[in-house]
Amino acid sequence: MPKTLVQEFTKGLWEELPPFRLVLGLCPVLGVTTSMENGLGMGIATTFVLFGSNFLVSLLRSIIPQKVRIACFIIIIASFVTIVELLMQAYTYPLYLKLGVFIPLIVVNCIVLGRAEAFAYKNKVLYSMADGLGIGIGYTLALGALGAVRELLGNGSVTVWGDLSYNLSSAFPSFQPFSFMVQAPGAFICLGLMLCFINAIGD
Amino acid sequence: MGYFELIIACIFVNNILLAQFLGNCPFLGTSKKMETAVGMGMAVIFVLVLAGTITWVIYTFILVKFGLVYLRTIAFIVVIASLVQFVEMFLKKSIPALYAGLGIFLPLITTNCAVMGVCVLNIDKEFTFLQALVASFFYAVGFALALILFAGLRERILLARVPKPLQDTSIALITAGMISLAFFAFQGMV
Amino acid sequence: MHSTLKLTVSHAPFWHNGSSISTKSRNILLASLVAVIPGCYQYGMAAVGVVTLSIASAILWELLINFISRRPISVGDGNAALIGMMFAMMLPATMPWWAVITGTFFAVVIGKEIFGGIGANPFNPAVLAMTILMLSWADLFDFNAALLNYQFDFKAVYPLVLSKTFGASAVDPFALMDLLFGKQIGGIGSTFGIGLIAGGVYLILRGFVRWEISFSFLVGIFVSALCFNILNPEAYAGPGFHLLTGYTLIGAFFLATEDSSSPVNFIPMLIYGLLGGALTVLIRNIGTHIDGVLYAILIINLVNPIVDKIRPKALGKGV
């Protein structure tokens, strides 16, 4: 049964939620989620690229020859990544600094290339856009959630965006941040436990 | 920073996988068996040395010269993708034995953050050519080392009675975290 | 001729040497008491509190996990209590209760249970928990600050901090004999050297510990400390100092020897121990961390599956 437009969109939020269901695109998930803001920023940047490349690949799919399709995908994706890079430098410079090397690395994020190959090259433009947006938003939420958990425990406070923030010490005055969480090993372990949690709910 | 420090830093202190979080998909994907881990490790070393140096040359002598620095991402990924293709074809024809060993891992490398990441880091850290060469090689050695050690643990974990929701990727991530913790041993050694 | 007798039908062999996990745990706990009791004597009720809370919470965490994962209750094997004890032995007596409970959570749940329980943990659970806590709350583990309120009849400065900050000459006031008899500050169960050695030797003689690991670990420390000391006697303290301070002895006898994260073959055990000892001194002398034992043990746990592949040829295989 072919999926409706809405279903193509919503599947990215649970059924195929990256990086939990599709275990792809792990590097940024681990690398930038020291805070919620970083996670969301990274997610939005990836969503932009995902949406754009899905749209363009799907649009051009009748023109792109089978043999050089990967090369074409890469050029398209890399162009969108560069655009994001430049735009972020111009308008959200502090975030750009924090995300560092992971912005150019969107180009090799398996999710983006994976969707181009597995979905956009085979489906109509509208569906591809829904797919890209859904997967992108799912990814953004996952990154944001992981960032929130790590920041809350590791820093004692969460900055959602800009000035909107919550400080754990307002509820537990003597809480000392568990900074293991914002360090490298904490990233892996936290993601592993979240994956366990999601698996347990899924069953 | 002398070359000795650079080497220690690349392999241990700033390990590409465990400290910089680059190349995690192949790290989790090819570590279930020791054999595949060794194969992937070797393939990454091979490609990374080529990619790291070639992108350095292209960046320094083409992009910078002609003011095209903003095309870095697109240029690098095209170089890496074609390089992998080329290496694959070359090995298939000239060294079939090596191809048989590394062949299946090569395509995985195109979308491996570690390769792209090291190329970008070489530029960001303003390395000289020789430094870029050494760093690329030893970052890749660090990748291979972490991968092989991880595979050793994972072979055992696969046989253990891990609770259902934790099985496979979840426990692998947690173990990876512990390896990353163990690598803190080398903090401050350079 | 039909009888209704119900005989026990089971598998060969029908003799067993009687060893069991709980016997082993009990004996290790017993051996550790030799070091823990003097520690409690030195630090008073606070230390007793930390030890008991640590053991109790480790057992409760394991019970909780048994319950959640619907597996048979496994606290009876004494392993959880043992982990709690090992963890407490490394802590300063002033550790707050919430940190102890968090620590045993990481040791028992993250370090052991999620891998499938006893025998499956790739790293020593107690060491893992220690490093995680030290990363987060470094000031709780700063022995100099933590034990400030105690009055001792000896120099109350953590010896390794002195050697790290001021070089070898700063550690001259420590006579090796004093160090051996616990006249130094440190973890509850990790400073009374003679007790740790006695406990360790007991475990070795009873066959609960593989002597090769303890021995080569100490040799590794001795040799590498000696090398550093010869190279630069001003900066690097001698082997005796390294052998008797920090977590060296508890590491050699109680931590590196943990079963499931250490090798079982002869040559691998030697490599494992030597590497651990050498890394310890390397970290202490040129790394960031004040004491290298814990990280060195994590690293050798990590290489254990690889080195344990070195093994004798099986019967009928090869030359």
Add this chain to the structure above:
Amino acid sequence: MIKRSFFGLVKPKLQYEIIDEAQAEPVRIKPGKQIMLYIDQPDENAGNALFKIGDPVKSGQKVTLSDGSADYLLSSKSGQISKISPFVGILGKKSTSLTIDVDGESSQSRDESFKSACQAPSLENARDFLAGLPGKPDFNVFFDSEKPVKAIVVLGADDDLLGITNQYFVKNNIIAIKTGIELLCKITGISHAILIVPQQLEQVAGSSGAIIKTVDSEYPSAHPELIMQHMLASEDVDAKSKSGIAFFSSEAVCAIGAAYTTGKFFLEKMVTFVSKDGNKRLVSVPIGTPLQDILNEFNETLNDGDRVVFGGPMKGVSVFSTDTPVMPDTDTIIIQDKRQITEGSDIACINCGECVRVCPANIQVNQLIRFLEAGQYEEAADQHDLFSCIECGFCSYVCESRIPVFQHIKLAKHTLESMKAAEESNA
């Protein structure tokens, strides 16, 4: 049964039982009302079976379920078949049990078909008539053209603990052994045989005319595989592929010699019987006698939860019922009280390494068991030397987690072998 020294640093030493000077004469147990024979064949062709209920059986008659089968037993008494029932033996093997109501002492009749064969001793008639003798001699190895037999080895030592059956024959019947060895050499054309004995019996064994080799007193040195590996390296045999040698027990050799010289079969089995209190007695019973008859003889009573082991403590099997009969290869029977039993467990291997230190075959048992528990038998065989195991049981004896390692190994080997056999028959 717990055997361990306080100091565990050294490897555990398990000593073989050594027959002593004052060994009492074996207790001869009279035939009871019934004997039972277990035949390693499924009772599937029940319709055209060779035997049916009510058929008479003579003493010394071959009992088998199909003509020309290599699996047969020799009935130790004459009588009438009263029951035929299938049963499932160890590792799921389908077998059949035949119950024979024994004729009275006076009306015993003997099967005479061996009389003519014994005039011209040959490997063929040995295979066709003697495989049911006590000690269960195996002549099939001589008919495998791919692995020619180069040496005959007679085990005058017992290969499991507590047993003294084989030693008894060396000590008391060395002349019969000599006769048996000469006969074996004659029919096989092999020039000499090797007699393996414990050190104490070296002197006595000398008069057998065979080459004498001694094994030391520590388990499992009398294990055939280890004998091959350590002692017979100089012989022209392929110790690696475990072939080229025919092993016989000293009891079997005595019985073979007697069969050819007298034309009659001696069908009483010598068994080392170990009662609950640890007393060891040699008993001589007609093959097929149910255990209950022996228990009655010694007034040994069993309770629920006690354990009966056929075979030694390391390698034997425990049985369900006291009806289980003495078979040609039953060397030892051990009765254990409920309170002496150490229970097994379902705890995972804790990697203590005890098993690795004791394994005489240098197997990484700690790794092997992980694969076996996960059911990955092929990997276990490829990477962890499953087939190097000589089945001594030492690993289970020391296992701190009390894992039935040895049983897992047997099960794995059995599974792989039957898979291989199935593949070959398909190909």
Add this chain to the structure above:
Amino acid sequence: MNDMVKMVVVLTVLSSVAGGVLAAVNKGTASQIEAQQLTFVKGPAIMSILEGSTNNPIEDRFKIADGDAETSFFVGVFDGKATTIAFEEFGKGFGGDIGVMVGVNVNEDKLVGVAVTVHTETPGLGANAKDKPDLVSQFKGLSVKESVSVTKDGGQINAISGATITSRAVCVAVDKALKSYQKIKPQLQQEIQQFGK
């Protein structure tokens, strides 16, 4: 052959279009990016040091060359007088170079403030040098003649606990800045005249 041609054509067209688009975006954002870099990397540090100045210090800047290196100095005007300058120095921290903006009152020869610009220290440890005021606030009011160092090295600055290396690097940077300030003070006083009114 047709295939081949198509492949080449598609790839070429795609690449050139991509190149063109990117060039355009690059051009369009170039000036904005430069402004952002100044505002966000050095800006916050400068503003925190020169808080309350009546001018825009990021615009009021001059450069002095010392050997090969060229340093930018940002001027703060208070009460109509250009009394204060801020400039950046570097020290080697735990994870790499740490940039430290140092503000000095030229008339009083006193430190008016110190702030971290760039760093790659551990979050929660060394990163607190930038995120929390505990370390940098200690410098305010010190005389330029003093040599600064952490208490462990016999100085006056309390290190961030668990991050002595970072704290030491900040001290080193400030120390360097003060030394070079004393060297070029006359030149500074000269340059500073042109600002304020």
